Amino acid sequence: MKSLLQFLSEASAASTQAKKLNLKSDGHGGWLDSRGKFVATTEDGKLKFVDKKKPKGREEPTGKPRAAAQPEPKAEPKAAPPEATGKKAEKSSEGEDDSEESADTLTMAFGRFNPPTVGHGKLLSAAKKAAAGGDLQIYPSRTQDPKKNPLDPDMKISYMKKMFPDYSENIINDDEMKSIFNVLTTAGDKGYKNVNIVVGSDRQAEFENLATKYNGELYDFENIRVISAGVRDADAEGVEGMSASKMRKAVVDGDFDAFRRGTPKELDDGDTQALFDAVRGGMKIKKKKEVKEMWEIAPKCDPKGLRDNYISGNIFNLGDIVESLHTGLIGEIVRRGTNHLICVTKENYMFKSWIKDVMEAVVNYPGPSGVPAKQREVGTDSNRDYAMRMTGTTSIKNFINKYKAKK
Numbered sequence: 001m002k003s004l005l006q007f008l009s010e011a012s013a014a015s016t017q018a019k020k021l022n023l024k025s026d027g028h029g030g031w032l033d034s035r036g037k038f039v040a041t042t043e044d045g046k047l048k049f050v051d052k053k054k055p056k057g058r059e060e061p062t063g064k065p066r067a068a069a070q071p072e073p074k075a076e077p078k079a080a081p082p083e084a085t086g087k088k089a090e091k092s093s094e095g096e097d098d099s100e101e102s103a104d105t106l107t108m109a110f111g112r113f114n115p116p117t118v119g120h121g122k123l124l125s126a127a128k129k130a131a132a133g134g135d136l137q138i139y140p141s142r143t144q145d146p147k148k149n150p151l152d153p154d155m156k157i158s159y160m161k162k163m164f165p166d167y168s169e170n171i172i173n174d175d176e177m178k179s180i181f182n183v184l185t186t187a188g189d190k191g192y193k194n195v196n197i198v199v200g201s202d203r204q205a206e207f208e209n210l211a212t213k214y215n216g217e218l219y220d221f222e223n224i225r226v227i228s229a230g231v232r233d234a235d236a237e238g239v240e241g242m243s244a245s246k247m248r249k250a251v252v253d254g255d256f257d258a259f260r261r262g263t264p265k266e267l268d269d270g271d272t273q274a275l276f277d278a279v280r281g282g283m284k285i286k287k288k289k290e291v292k293e294m295w296e297i298a299p300k301c302d303p304k305g306l307r308d309n310y311i312s313g314n315i316f317n318l319g320d321i322v323e324s325l326h327t328g329l330i331g332e333i334v335r336r337g338t339n340h341l342i343c344v345t346k347e348n349y350m351f352k353s354w355i356k357d358v359m360e361a362v363v364n365y366p367g368p369s370g371v372p373a374k375q376r377e378v379g380t381d382s383n384r385d386y387a388m389r390m391t392g393t394t395s396i397k398n399f400i401n402k403y404k405a406k407k
């Protein structure tokens with residue numbers, strides 16, 4: 001029989017591990033994920049996860065049914081996937097039916113799409129090709145702020161479905177899918193054995209390193225493949241060079257024609273004008289001359305401005321909380337490189353990003369401040385300005401008159 005001290009020690013070790021994975025206790029030795037699903041038990045002082053590799057439709061040992069993947073596999077011919085990196089799946093033997101493997105594989109894309117552009121159509125097309133008739137899911141990020149993410153998630157996804165109607169059912173609107181880790185963990189909970197992650201070529205290495213690093217800890221897949229959607233050239237014309245940064249710059253410049261060239265033909269002129277106005281409103285630009293620094297809105301369009309502010313220590317200092325624009329991960333800066341940052345999430349997971357690929361983390365969603373903590377210190381002028389902006393107060397006089405007692 002275990003001693004009380006041994007029992008408490010084992011319970012503490014399991015609790016520490018569960019806390020690191022953001023799991024909650026059910027009060028009976030079991031552990032639930034963020035969606036309330038039973039995912040693990042406590043055995044010998046450690047977490048033992050339920051078997052995620054059983055075929056879909058079978059029951060877990062607890063008697064709870066396993067959730068099936070929502071999109072049904074489409075009856076399309078199996079196409080050769082694009083070039084990929086990461087752990088490769090073994091080829092099926094000659095004559096073997098690979099339909100089961102396809103059913104156990106999820107192809108996904110995770111991105112900001114803020115605003116969505118004609119260039120994103122290339123990403124979705126590559127994802128569809130990689131899925132080869134299997135399950136395909138597109139996850140737009142959830143962050144909203146006036147600088148780099150002017151559209152709120154619901155509006156963004158609504159426009160995406162108009163712009164890319166062929167993928168309407170594949171675009172997922174789920175407010176819990178805030179980072180690539182949330183997406184991968186959920187895929188594992190649904191019983192997928194393999195995942196394909198489709199990204200732009202400039203993000204391939206980042207996603208591959210991050211996704212495979214925590215395989216077996218946060219999730220457990222047999223194969224993780226990170227697939228390039230193709231090379232992106234910011235200086236190219238047309239689809240190849242189109243980006244959300246250029247679209248936001250067009251809004252700042254008041255250049256509707258340039259903005260229109262960044263939208264697909266599926267979006268008519270009326271809807272394009274509405275999208276233009278929505279981005280303008282989200283960026284809080286009322287007049288053409290009332291613009292922010294370009295490096296804040298579209299850092300890829302002003303790399304020198306971004307670099308100068310970083311070197312001067314105006315942004316991204318040790319201890320600041322930032323969000324990766326690619327993966328949605330939020331963490332504290334623990335190291336500043338020449339042009340990159342090393343960050344750690346509150347769950348103690350580490351990630352690395354170039355300075356052009358991060359932003360100050362948005363707090364209290366959906367009311368982003370975009371203001372560093374040092375500029376919100378009580379008693380300072382910057383704190384007063386911050387409070388006024390968050391409450392819609394244009395001036396102290398305006399605030400006093402608004403609440404002045406009427407005689």
